[in-house]
Amino acid sequence: MDDSQPRKFQKDLNAGLVALVLLAVLERTTEDLYGYEIAKRLQKANEGEALFKEGTVYPVLRALAAGGLLTSRVVPSYAGPARRYYRITEDGRAMLRQWSDIWRQTRGFVDRFIEGTAS
């Protein structure tokens, strides 16, 4: 039981954060990335315990593409099935700026209570 509570909290937190992180990753890079590459970049940035499982990245990528925030193209691959490469769109960049602002506000607000500077 003790183990599942923090995990549930983390999962609830991640609901919107995965999308934000994915947009940020794709905004920072000049090349198109495919699902496995993106998952690996996140894994590398994750020191120690993974914040979210890479399996959760794929459905969110697809959802972002369906919402027009990412475009994708399929490139045949010799190593296996064709890979879908993603690139951020202008809508995606605009959304990322909005989301980042919301994130900064939220972080500041929450920190004020957790660090105890507000009371």
Place this chain on the structure above:
Amino acid sequence: MSVNAPRSIDEYLKQLRQALEGQDPALIQDALYDAEEYLRAEVAAHPDKSESDVLELIASTYGAPDEVAAAYRDTEAKVKAALQTPAPRTAAHTSGLTRFFGVYQDPRAYTSLFYMLLTLATGIVYFTFVVTGLSLSAGFAVLIIGVPFFLAFIGIARVIALGEGRLLEAMTGERMPRRPVHPGPPASWWRRIGEMLTDVRTWTTLLYLLLMLPLGIIYFTLAVTGLAVGLRLALAPLVVLSRDFGWLPLRLSADMLQIDGHAVASPHTLVGSLFYMVAGIVMVTLLMHAARWIARGHARLAKALLVVPGA
């Protein structure tokens, strides 16, 4: 919670499929594709480790099958809510008349009608493709190019099936796969051919593509006849106005409303023409309802033939 952890890619996919049981077959196909892509890339990235060693770590990186299944279920529900045009509200208190004419507010009715008109064209293309592909495959079978030709033929048929699914989802809202079926680990051409020949979905896909011609003819005829006759009846007052009163709205000439010298469905009086108009409007409205209903039924057929056999 800890069912025995998967030790191979096949086992992992089997558990993921079990965890997703009851979900839309199209969603299951997508999830399995993503997982297989990741797992095969991961195994290929660690040539020094065995498949079971790599799979041991998968639960902490990609996620255990039930975790991944939960992620797909959640995301699917959210995306669906955000992107899909909600079905028009048919509240219990609306009258039958409002509901009958409410079909004009449903974007699906228009897209369904459009799909019906389109099926004649797609049906001809699909049918020709399959008949040509099958007969050339049979002819080439004795030659060295027979094998690659057949593989390419089935491969293109699968791409067409995926595209047809995307089109249907856009037109009817029925969830269809966004990924093809994963081809599995690299294998020799002969094994690939064997797999294709024994895969039920290969044959149901070809059957669907063949069926699209007769269905397309029926859908197209229904749509065109319904539209032409319905609109013609609905415009009956214009015929009377132009014939009897010399009033030509929109620069319609009386000739344009005639076929072979006969004014089609021409009532004798203006009042009579109003009845024609009502009948025409009812007819077009019925056609809109029928289009929605037919497209929904067709999407179900497509899912049964293009998605379910492999899921």
